Amino acid sequence: MIAPLALALLQAAVLTxxxxxxxxxxxxxxxxxxxGDTIRVAAGVYREHPVLxxxxxxIGEPGAILDGGLAGTLLxxxxxxxxxxxxxxxxxxxxxxxxAGILAERADGLVIEDCRFEExxxxxxxxxxxxxxxxxxxxxxxxxxxALRGDGIRLWSSHDGRVEDNHVxxxxxxxxxxxxxxxxxxxxxxxxxxxxxxxxxxxxxxxDNAFLANxxxxxxxxxxxxxxxxxxxxxxxxxxxxxLGFKDSDGITAxxxxxxxxxxxxxxxxxxxxAGVRNAFRDNLVxxxxxxxxxxPSVHSNDFVGNAFRDNLVxxxxxxxxxxxxxxxxxxxxxxxxxxxxxxxxVGDTPYRYDRLSDDLLARHDELxxxxxxxxxxxxxxxxxxxxxxxxxxxxxxxxxxxxxxRADAPPRGSRPVGILLAVGLxxxxxxxxxxxxxxxxxxx
Amino acid sequence: MTPAALLVRREIATALRARWFAAYxxxxxxxxxxxxxxxxxxxxxxxxxxxxxxxxxxxxxxxxFVPLMALLPATAAxxxxxxxxxxxYLLAQxxxxxxxxxxxxxxxxxxxxxxxxxxxxxxGAVAVARGVPPGLLAVLFGQVVLLALVFVAIGLGLxxxxxxxxRATTVAVVVWLGxxxxxxxxxxxxxxxxxxxxxxxxxxxxxxxxxxxxLGVVSALDPDLSxxxxxxxxxxxxxxPYGTNALAAxxxxxxxxxxxxAGLAVFSRPK
Numbered sequence: 153m154i155a156p157l158a159l160a161l162l163q164a165a166v167l168t169x170x171x172x173x174x175x176x177x178x179x180x181x182x183x184x185x186x187x188g189d190t191i192r193v194a195a196g197v198y199r200e201h202p203v204l205x206x207x208x209x210x211i212g213e214p215g216a217i218l219d220g221g222l223a224g225t226l227l228x229x230x231x232x233x234x235x236x237x238x239x240x241x242x243x244x245x246x247x248x249x250x251x252a253g254i255l256a257e258r259a260d261g262l263v264i265e266d267c268r269f270e271e272x273x274x275x276x277x278x279x280x281x282x283x284x285x286x287x288x289x290x291x292x293x294x295x296x297x298x299a300l301r302g303d304g305i306r307l308w309s310s311h312d313g314r315v316e317d318n319h320v321x322x323x324x325x326x327x328x329x330x331x332x333x334x335x336x337x338x339x340x341x342x343x344x345x346x347x348x349x350x351x352x353x354x355x356x357x358x359x360d361n362a363f364l365a366n367x368x369x370x371x372x373x374x375x376x377x378x379x380x381x382x383x384x385x386x387x388x389x390x391x392x393x394x395x396l397g398f399k400d401s402d403g404i405t406a407x408x409x410x411x412x413x414x415x416x417x418x419x420x421x422x423x424x425x426x427a428g429v430r431n432a433f434r435d436n437l438v439x440x441x442x443x444x445x446x447x448x449p450s451v452h453s454n455d456f457v458g459n460a461f462r463d464n465l466v467x468x469x470x471x472x473x474x475x476x477x478x479x480x481x482x483x484x485x486x487x488x489x490x491x492x493x494x495x496x497x498x499v500g501d502t503p504y505r506y507d508r509l510s511d512d513l514l515a516r517h518d519e520l521x522x523x524x525x526x527x528x529x530x531x532x533x534x535x536x537x538x539x540x541x542x543x544x545x546x547x548x549x550x551x552x553x554x555x556x557x558x559r560a561d562a563p564p565r566g567s568r569p570v571g572i573l574l575a576v577g578l579x580x581x582x583x584x585x586x587x588x589x590x591x592x593x594x595x596x597x
Numbered sequence: 598m599t600p601a602a603l604l605v606r607r608e609i610a611t612a613l614r615a616r617w618f619a620a621y622x623x624x625x626x627x628x629x630x631x632x633x634x635x636x637x638x639x640x641x642x643x644x645x646x647x648x649x650x651x652x653x654x655x656x657x658x659x660x661x662f663v664p665l666m667a668l669l670p671a672t673a674a675x676x677x678x679x680x681x682x683x684x685x686y687l688l689a690q691x692x693x694x695x696x697x698x699x700x701x702x703x704x705x706x707x708x709x710x711x712x713x714x715x716x717x718x719x720x721g722a723v724a725v726a727r728g729v730p731p732g733l734l735a736v737l738f739g740q741v742v743l744l745a746l747v748f749v750a751i752g753l754g755l756x757x758x759x760x761x762x763x764r765a766t767t768v769a770v771v772v773w774l775g776x777x778x779x780x781x782x783x784x785x786x787x788x789x790x791x792x793x794x795x796x797x798x799x800x801x802x803x804x805x806x807x808x809x810x811x812l813g814v815v816s817a818l819d820p821d822l823s824x825x826x827x828x829x830x831x832x833x834x835x836x837x838p839y840g841t842n843a844l845a846a847x848x849x850x851x852x853x854x855x856x857x858x859a860g861l862a863v864f865s866r867p868k
Contacts (some may be wrong), residue, residue: 211702245619252847319661330733332759376821386645387645389819389821389823390821390823391821391823391826391827391829391830393823410642412642412645413645414822415824437642439642439645440642440645442823449634462642465824513785513789514826517788517789517797518826518827519788519795519796519826519827519828520785520788520789520826521824521825521826521827521828521829522799522802522825522826522828522829523781523785523798523802523808524815524824524825524826525656525657525824526781526808526811527657527660527777527778527781527811528663528778528780528781528785528806529781530657530779531777531778531782532782532785571721571722571725571731572722572725572726575718575719575721575722575724575725575731575734576718576719576722577718577722579626579715579716579718579719579722580715580718581714582711582714582715582718583622583715585711586613586618586622586708586711586712586715587712588614589606589609589610590610590613590614591610
């Protein structure tokens with residue numbers, strides 16, 4: 153078995169592309185290459201649109217740039233190649249033709265790593281190619297309004313892929329559709345529409361990713377057996393802002409994720425969708441969101457255990473009003489819990505109960521959200537405390553709230569001396585001015 | 598010093614010598630410090646800080662107390678001196694009624710501004726130390742001062758329009774209640790029970806100085822107003838984040854002028 157492999161390696165040639173290389177263009181080298189050959193591209197700008205049909209290793213040396221001149225797709229791949237270290241720049245802009253940095257079709261086992269994509273419509277577009285590895289690439293989309301951009305990475309009907317340690321910014325979405333068994337790990341997706349746009353896919357795992365300042369961090373639809381672990385979903389703002397959302401999805405496990413500063417931290421719509429299936433949300437930190445968890449009224453059979461809900465304006469809301477009690481809430485930390493723990497077992501002696509008349513109104517009438525944090529709605533809550541007649545149904549009851557947040561918060565960052573001096577100066581200065589002005593006509597008078 | 602300047606200085610001195618000044622400054626100082634220190638703005642999670650609850654607290658503090666604290670001395674300003682007879686004596690001097698009125702207005706505003714600066718300055722120091730951007734605090738402080746000026750104008754106007762201090766205070770408290778809670782609750786009921794149009798909610802939010810202040814604060818913290826749901830999205834869509842701030846500030850500025858000027862018109866009318 154070793155002998156033929158060694159033979160193949162011996163036979164594999166290295167083709168060089170560049171001003172001093174054997175080939176002037178990547179296209180010419182690809183045309184001459186035999187399966188297993190390595191093509192090394194020297195530094196320089198190559199204005200061409202090559203097509204890769206032979207399984208080769210295509211390596212860009214630092215400064216090797218494929219420039220599409222703002223037209224078409226930069227590199228088409230139709231064979232299981234390895235592509236490494238190249239920069240892909242300035243693809244075309246036509247949505248109808250899906251202009252991309254790399255467009256791969258039926259290229260099982262394709263590896264794309266350490267590449268850079270700039271001003272591309274789509275970055276890496278994979279169709280019907282299984283076992284693809286996309287690793288450690290940097291993808292920055294065109295400076296277009298979000299609706300005119302393409303997807304940073306798109307896996308289409310491609311199973312068992314790995315998407316790892318990529319940095320994707322200013323694109324439309326990162327799309328994984330009809331693709332099972334994908335592992336997505338260590339990526340950063342920012343300033344885009346959907347950090348992850350995910351549909352009709354089974355058995356996928358998402359770990360250690362950061363989804364920052366996208367319209368939506370990650371949205372999962374019509375999928376089964378999805379695991380989210382140690383991901384960060386932050387700053388998804390706007391009317392439709394969601395850190396992590398699920399629609400019609402079963403068998404979700406979400407553990408140790410951080411959902412922070414989103415309009416909505418986690419949203420659930422008809423998930424789980426199959427009778428008898430439960431979704432698990434454990435040990436996540438849900439903090440500083442306008443709404444921590446948003447559920448559609450029919451949502452049930454989700455287990456929320458051991459999560460920390462910290463300083464969300466509204467911890468849990470049910471769209472249209474009503475209760476979220478058909479899900480399990482147990483052993484979570486709630487920063488607004490007002491109970492006590494007399495036997496000191498770390499668990500509150502009274503249940504945590506969230507029922508606010510104002511929030512019930514705001515959930516029932518979307519338009520009334522205009523009055524969030526208004527003193528009028530606060531007055532309403534006071535009123536409902538005084539008059540139990542008005543008390544709404546509990547949105548959730550956690551029977552065993554824990555008193556300590558499971559996750560330690562990082563300490564506050566260093567101070568800003570100038571701002572502090574200014575503020576202290578204001579106070580002292582104003583105080584001194586007030587003192588002097590008390591005696592308008594002088595002591596002598 | 599011209600007579601007008603003397604009057605202003607006299608009013609500032611009177612306001613500062615009054616016990617309310619020290620009491621307000623102390624209350625602002627303590628509550629501001631407390632909020633900044635424990636308001637949940639301290640924790641840093643994944644590079645983000647939680648302002649939401651702290652600022653909801655600050656907004657409420659400002660909305661409930663700043664108007665009251667401005668209203669009470671302002672309603673007393675003219676009515677008090679009218680009842681004690683001091684006003685007649687003052688008006689017999691070679692100053693015009695307009696000068697007397699403006700003196701009271703400027704003096705009250707300056708004194709209240711000082712009290713707010715003492716209180717929120719210290720709270721600001723704590724907040725900045727805990728990582729709140731100073732620029733944001735400056736915007737918020739400006740809005741608080743504007744809110745105080747609104748209720749100085751309302752109080753002073755009422756003081757000039759009514760005949761006794763008791764009546765002025767009663768009307769002021771009713772106005773305060775109406776603006777802080779009852780008016781908004783009325784609009785809420787009108788919307789839920791009788792299907793009042795959604796735009797009425799938005800108009801009320803800009804017209805009511807309390808709600809305009811809240812809108813300005815929310816907009817400073819969350820420029821796309823996603824906290825405020827579809828109504829917030831429509832506002833940003835129509836006028837943009839800066840427009841939202843500008844409109845809210847315009848509403849406050851009008852409120853800070855019109856009631857005071859109405860009072861002036863009545864007070865300086867030849868008798």
